[in-house]
Amino acid sequence: xxxxxxxxxxxxxxRFASLGAGMFMLFSVFILWFVYGSAEAAIERQADRxxxxxxxxxxxxxxxxxxxxxxxAVLERTLxxxxxxxxxxxxxxxxxxxxxxxxxANALERIGEPVRFVFQRPGMxxxxxxxxxxxxxxxxxxxxxxxxxxxxxxDFRLMVAMDLEQELEILSRTGSDxxxxxxxxxxxxxxxxxxLARRFASRVDALDQVARRVMAGDLGIRAPRNHTGDELxxxxxxLNAMLERLQRLMDATRHAGDAIAHDLRTPLTRxxxxxxxSREETDPAQFSFTIEESLHQIDELLGVFDAVxxxxxxxxxxxxxxxxxxxxxxxxxxxxxxxxxxxxxKGAAFxxxxxxxxxxxxxxxxxFQAVCNLVDNAIKYTPSGGGIxxxxxxxxxxxxxxxxxxxxxxxxxxxxxxxTERFVRLDHSRNEPGSGLGLAMVVAVADLHSGRLTxxxxxxxxxxxxxxxxxxxxxxxxxxxxAVGEP
Amino acid sequence: xxxxxxxxxxxxxxxxKKGLQEAGHVVDHAxxxxxxxxxxxxxxxxxxxxxxxxxxxxxxxxxxxxxAEDNRTPxxxxxALAEVDDRVEGLKAGGDDYLxxxxxxxxxxxxxxxLARRMNPEAAEARIxxxxxEIDLLAxxxxxAGRKLLLQPREFKLLHFLMQNAGQVVTRTMLLEKxxxxxxxxxxxxxxxxxxxxxTKIDKDFDVAMLHTVRGAGYRLEx
Numbered sequence: 001x002x003x004x005x006x007x008x009x010x011x012x013x014x015r016f017a018s019l020g021a022g023m024f025m026l027f028s029v030f031i032l033w034f035v036y037g038s039a040e041a042a043i044e045r046q047a048d049r050x051x052x053x054x055x056x057x058x059x060x061x062x063x064x065x066x067x068x069x070x071x072x073a074v075l076e077r078t079l080x081x082x083x084x085x086x087x088x089x090x091x092x093x094x095x096x097x098x099x100x101x102x103x104x105a106n107a108l109e110r111i112g113e114p115v116r117f118v119f120q121r122p123g124m125x126x127x128x129x130x131x132x133x134x135x136x137x138x139x140x141x142x143x144x145x146x147x148x149x150x151x152x153x154x155d156f157r158l159m160v161a162m163d164l165e166q167e168l169e170i171l172s173r174t175g176s177d178x179x180x181x182x183x184x185x186x187x188x189x190x191x192x193x194x195x196l197a198r199r200f201a202s203r204v205d206a207l208d209q210v211a212r213r214v215m216a217g218d219l220g221i222r223a224p225r226n227h228t229g230d231e232l233x234x235x236x237x238x239l240n241a242m243l244e245r246l247q248r249l250m251d252a253t254r255h256a257g258d259a260i261a262h263d264l265r266t267p268l269t270r271x272x273x274x275x276x277x278s279r280e281e282t283d284p285a286q287f288s289f290t291i292e293e294s295l296h297q298i299d300e301l302l303g304v305f306d307a308v309x310x311x312x313x314x315x316x317x318x319x320x321x322x323x324x325x326x327x328x329x330x331x332x333x334x335x336x337x338x339x340x341x342x343x344x345x346k347g348a349a350f351x352x353x354x355x356x357x358x359x360x361x362x363x364x365x366x367x368f369q370a371v372c373n374l375v376d377n378a379i380k381y382t383p384s385g386g387g388i389x390x391x392x393x394x395x396x397x398x399x400x401x402x403x404x405x406x407x408x409x410x411x412x413x414x415x416x417x418x419x420t421e422r423f424v425r426l427d428h429s430r431n432e433p434g435s436g437l438g439l440a441m442v443v444a445v446a447d448l449h450s451g452r453l454t455x456x457x458x459x460x461x462x463x464x465x466x467x468x469x470x471x472x473x474x475x476x477x478x479x480x481x482x483a484v485g486e487p
Numbered sequence: 488x489x490x491x492x493x494x495x496x497x498x499x500x501x502x503x504k505k506g507l508q509e510a511g512h513v514v515d516h517a518x519x520x521x522x523x524x525x526x527x528x529x530x531x532x533x534x535x536x537x538x539x540x541x542x543x544x545x546x547x548x549x550x551x552x553x554x555a556e557d558n559r560t561p562x563x564x565x566x567a568l569a570e571v572d573d574r575v576e577g578l579k580a581g582g583d584d585y586l587x588x589x590x591x592x593x594x595x596x597x598x599x600x601x602l603a604r605r606m607n608p609e610a611a612e613a614r615i616x617x618x619x620x621e622i623d624l625l626a627x628x629x630x631x632a633g634r635k636l637l638l639q640p641r642e643f644k645l646l647h648f649l650m651q652n653a654g655q656v657v658t659r660t661m662l663l664e665k666x667x668x669x670x671x672x673x674x675x676x677x678x679x680x681x682x683x684x685x686x687t688k689i690d691k692d693f694d695v696a697m698l699h700t701v702r703g704a705g706y707r708l709e710x
Binding site for chain 2: 380
């Protein structure tokens with residue numbers, strides 16, 4: 001498949017340009033042929049009219065003066081060097097007078113009708129003209145014209161012809177000039193097509209280069225844009241947006257990877273140390289205790305693994321396809337049923353204020369997990385004697401609002417934005433057991449449901465234990481358009 | 488119990504076989520879905536453990552074929568896919584339970600015991616009795632030694648499940664799935680709190696404790 005053509009010749013643009021040029025040429029040739037034909041016909045028609053008039057005149061002379069007068073007229077007119085050529089022959093087709101040698105066969109066949117007539121003309125000054133009989137005869141030049149032959153009584157025949165060589169010559173010269181111009185235009189369009197194609201190919205090349213660099217691992221590269229809004233510019237823009245998204249996903253994965261490595265390293269080291277010491281352990285009870293503890297820790301590690309994996313899958317947004325109409329009221333009640341006992345155990349009050357029939361488009365398990373994480377956090381940070389409230393309602397802004405309020409120490413306003421961000425980025429604060437990852441999960445679930453997590457002041461220092469914290473999840477109502485948000 | 492393990496990975500299969508044999512079961516092993524299908528149709532098993540991803544015939548297709556032939560042997564699907572959708576798919580194909588790799592052997596053992604028990608016709612009875620503990624599924628009441636226990640609906644469900652699996656270990660994840668009907672990963676040991684509440688109600692006023700914590704595994708209810 002390797003033709004050694006320049007790349008531009010293989011491009012679609014060049015193919016289209018050549019096709020265009022080819023079509024143009026074809027139409028032009030057709031039009032040229034048509035115009036040439038009709039111009040020639042017009043010249044001949046004109047000549048035919050004059051020939052008929054001349055023949056009528058001579059036939060009129062015969063009617064009044066007979067053969068002799070016609071003969072005289074022919075002789076006179078031949079010598080007069082007018083625009084007509086004449087020939088008068090006897091019944092044996094012998095020339096009586098006139099400048100031509102014979103009547104051509106086609107004129108004899110169609111007596112009284114104008115026909116095409118080709119003859120040879122001697123050089124200037126000679127008076128004899130001859131009907132073409134075959135090949136070239138010396139210096140004679142070939143002329144085109146029209147002729148009419150008529151019969152006279154007594155089998156005499158008279159032919160009048162007209163030389164159109166000059167007119168036809170001009171016509172055909174003009175025709176060939178136009179033809180040359182056409183060829184030139186065709187060639188120019190091909191060249192223009194080639195140049196356009198080269199320009200196009202170089203822009204496509206630039207895109208191709210970008211794709212190759214990306215394949216080589218450089219996700220930071222972006223396709224060049226000229227901001228004209230043309231197809232290639234739009235393609236570049238889409239490509240760049242795609243690369244942007246890819247890069248963000250890659251970064252997220254890398255972050256997750258780093259975080260996993262960080263989270264797993266410390267406990268793994270601990271397990272390893274414990275197992276290593278237990279090699280010298282002689283007390284069987286102590287030995288089996290060590291094994292149990294190690295297993296427990298490994299399970300926790302696996303749990304972290306799972307959580308991180310789920311989180312990154314969530315962020316990739318692939319769960320949206322399976323969304324269903326989900327009863328958030330039921331979920332909120334189930335969560336409070338599950339955690340009421342936990343709060344109670346800790347000596348904190350747990351209150352639930354849940355509106356009925358709140359539904360969202362979503363994933364039941366994920367929403368349950370998110371609400372659990374919020375409640376879990378609230379209980380964790382609420383001291384004994386404090387209170388946690390789980391609320392679910394349609395708020396004034398027309399959104400579904402699920403909030404968990406506690407009376408714990410809360411978070412300073414200047415830190416709120418930061419912690420939310422930090423959670424999203426899975427950053428370092430995950431040394432504290434359970435925290436960080438839990439809220440990051442909530443944010444990811446909220447994103448997936450086109451919702452939002454905001455952190456606000458809690459119910460105030462009613463218990464004298466600090467301002468408290470209110471974590472608010474908002475979702476669009478069921479049935480309202482869910483924009484596919486940027487996660 | 489007689490158990491069929493359908494697993495293409497030799498090391499995993501060996502690990503399963505060894506563990507199950509140590510737990511006192513008779514184990515057959517098939518290395519792919521076709522082999523598994525042959526064994527399952529020619530022998531009677533109490534439980535089958537089927538890996539999801541296998542060459543030639545995958546686990547889910549194998550289960551679907553078995554179910555199409557009206558084979559009702561309980562199946563535990565093993566899979567490396569942890570997502571809820573995958574789970575649902577596994578259960579839809581005719582699996583009875585779904586466990587994600589890696590898993591603790593105790594978890595697997597607890598689940599297959601529960602599976603085998605579920606096939607037991609006595610589970611369909613309206614009353615279950617374990618020692619002096621008795622529940623009435625129709626009246627939704629529970630008694631121990633003739634004394635009525637005041638249980639919340641969820642506590643009743645929890646006790647019911649524990650009694651169905653009396654003498655066997657049930658894990659925390661099993662409880663979350665079967666009693667609370669959510670497949671999720673609790674940040675704290677919420678289940679422990681509920682168990683300890685239940686324990687207060689059924690054991691506190693009696694000399695013999697029935698609800699035991701099995702370290703590193705879960706809980707066991709025993710007469």
